[in-house]
Amino acid sequence: MKETLEKMFYLGAGAAFMTKEKLEKMKTDLIDQDKITREEGKQFVDELSKKSEAAKTQLEEKIQKTVEAQLQKINVATADDVAELKRQVEELKALIAKDTADE
Numbered sequence: 001m002k003e004t005l006e007k008m009f010y011l012g013a014g015a016a017f018m019t020k021e022k023l024e025k026m027k028t029d030l031i032d033q034d035k036i037t038r039e040e041g042k043q044f045v046d047e048l049s050k051k052s053e054a055a056k057t058q059l060e061e062k063i064q065k066t067v068e069a070q071l072q073k074i075n076v077a078t079a080d081d082v083a084e085l086k087r088q089v090e091e092l093k094a095l096i097a098k099d100t101a102d103e
Contacts, residue, residue: 023048
């Protein structure tokens, strides 16, 4: 029964987006319908909460890697690149100011 419920959860709700409140409501509904015991309900919520957090983390990591790969592919400047350019501009400004002051 528990495995069936987990499969339904993953298929129907998507583990990465299930909130603790929704899991608690689902648990209460299943207990009220005598489909699971309170202890099974607690285990159900605990396990699915952990799986949901793990799925969220994996999804965030995958999105981050994908975004980074796409940005690198289209050659977008990073914050470090921009900071280096600013440093170089300031250095050039200082040299120009020094040269004009020497003249």
